[in-house]
Amino acid sequence: MSCPELAVLGGTPLFEKPVPVGQLYFPEWEKYEAAMRGIFQRQYYTNQGPLTQELEQRLQERLQVRHVICVVNATIGLMMAADALGLRGKVIVPAYTFIATAQSLSWTGSEPLFCDVDPITHQLDPECVERLLEEHGAEVSAILAVNLWGDACRQDRLAELARKYAVRLYYDSAHGFGCELDGKPLGGAGDLEVFSFHATKVLSAAEGGCICTNDDELAARLRNIRSSYGAGPARQVLRTSNGRMSEAQAAVALLSLESFDSILARNEAMFHAYRQGLEGIQGVRLLTPASVSKTNYQYVVCEIDERAFGLNRNELQQVLSAENVVARRYFYPGLHRFVPYADQFPDASARLPVTEYLCERVLQLPIGQMIDAEGAGRIAAAIRMAGACAESIRRKLREAA
Ligand SMILES: *Cc1c(COP(=O)(O)O)cnc(C)c1O
Numbered sequence: 287m288s289c290p291e292l293a294v295l296g297g298t299p300l301f302e303k304p305v306p307v308g309q310l311y312f313p314e315w316e317k318y319e320a321a322m323r324g325i326f327q328r329q330y331y332t333n334q335g336p337l338t339q340e341l342e343q344r345l346q347e348r349l350q351v352r353h354v355i356c357v358v359n360a361t362i363g364l365m366m367a368a369d370a371l372g373l374r375g376k377v378i379v380p381a382y383t384f385i386a387t388a389q390s391l392s393w394t395g396s397e398p399l400f401c402d403v404d405p406i407t408h409q410l411d412p413e414c415v416e417r418l419l420e421e422h423g424a425e426v427s428a429i430l431a432v433n434l435w436g437d438a439c440r441q442d443r444l445a446e447l448a449r450k451y452a453v454r455l456y457y458d459s460a461h462g463f464g465c466e467l468d469g470k471p472l473g474g475a476g477d478l479e480v481f482s483f484h485a486t487k488v489l490s491a492a493e494g495g496c497i498c499t500n501d502d503e504l505a506a507r508l509r510n511i512r513s514s515y516g517a518g519p520a521r522q523v524l525r526t527s528n529g530r531m532s533e534a535q536a537a538v539a540l541l542s543l544e545s546f547d548s549i550l551a552r553n554e555a556m557f558h559a560y561r562q563g564l565e566g567i568q569g570v571r572l573l574t575p576a577s578v579s580k581t582n583y584q585y586v587v588c589e590i591d592e593r594a595f596g597l598n599r600n601e602l603q604q605v606l607s608a609e610n611v612v613a614r615r616y617f618y619p620g621l622h623r624f625v626p627y628a629d630q631f632p633d634a635s636a637r638l639p640v641t642e643y644l645c646e647r648v649l650q651l652p653i654g655q656m657i658d659a660e661g662a663g664r665i666a667a668a669i670r671m672a673g674a675c676a677e678s679i680r681r682k683l684r685e686a687a
Pocket residue numbers: 359360361362383384386387432458460461482483484494495
């Protein structure tokens with residue numbers, strides 16, 4: 287490849303159609319049709335139907351947890367979780383995560399307390415958690431940790447802190463389905479964990495999610511909250527909601543689960559193609575999930591160092607966009623810069639240097655069903671070329687601006 291071949295410099299785009307970042311699993315049409323025919327024959331759309339029950343059963347086995355409560359999406363799952371745990375006051379969350387993590391607290395009447403993340407792994411930093419626990423004392427009722435990017439946080443340290451300070455600990459594991467820590471699937475840690483089955487995630491129900499817990503009482507409360515006292519043993523709860531997963535969602539999730547091992551194998555091949563292709567490019571760091579014993583390759587995450595690479599993250603994003611590669615800068619800006627938190631914590635940026643740093647440098651590249659290993663290799667080659675042609679690209683981008 288040479289400079290003029292880059293689409294931003296007048297060449298033909300690498301891909302004819304935009305290639306997105308998300309996993310976007312679609313089942314084989316015949317299988318989907320058969321699953322929908324079943325729903326029509328049973329004339330059963332929703333309310334803890336046979337497919338939802340089967341899905342919960344399978345997930346319990348796969349994740350080795352006592353209870354899986356399937357829900358309509360992970361955002362509602364996180365809100366239900368905060369309510370079922372009876373949270374109040376402040377809850378420690380990373381500033382570097384998806385907005386829904388913090389918003390689930392805002393919806394349920396507690397307040398996020400933003401914590402910084404580790405510069406190497408991007409996971410919630412236990413040192414920062416402890417500082418906040420010391421500083422805010424009894425105002426803190428829980429730690430909501432996020433298992434990010436197909437990796438996991440320092441769960442052992444967080445569990446110690448939760449014990450020492452007598453606070454709840456639960457996990458947003460939206461990125462973590464299929465990952466293992468010390469050979470054990472994510473799902474059973476803390477008081478509970480919440481997975482997302484959104485279309486962009488590695489297990490898909492189109493929209494969906496689940497809450498996992500080994501606590502029988504918590505599970506009973508969650509089932510009462512989920513469907514306004516619908517399923518399972520009755521418990522009085524403060525608030526109910528509608529977090530039901532429909533049979534159509536469960537059908538897609540079951541098909542996705544059936545293909546899960548091959549989905550992961552494809553992801554792994556793509557990740558290796560990126561690793562090979564990006565090897566040795568100055569200023570491009572590819573994150574490798576290193577805390578887990580098995581990852582799901584949910585995301586391909588790069589850090590772009592402008593000085594070494596020659597272009598900054600936003601410029602590289604434009605270069606890729608011209609190639610029809612829709613690279614994303616997830617989690618921009620940090621949560622502390624969103625309304626209403628920006629007003630509540632005006633001095634937050636100074637306390638969140640790593641979050642600030644990552645928000646300027648991180649870029650996600652496509653992986654999942656819309657691309658293959660060969661495509662990943664071509665994207666990596668275009669990134670290498672962009673670094674080599676940085677000066678002409680800068681000139682071109684300035685002219686266009
Ligand atoms: C996707 C995601 C969510 C929300 O999941 P939905 O199922 O889309 O509601 C929450 N937290 C993180 C970190 C996510 O990536």
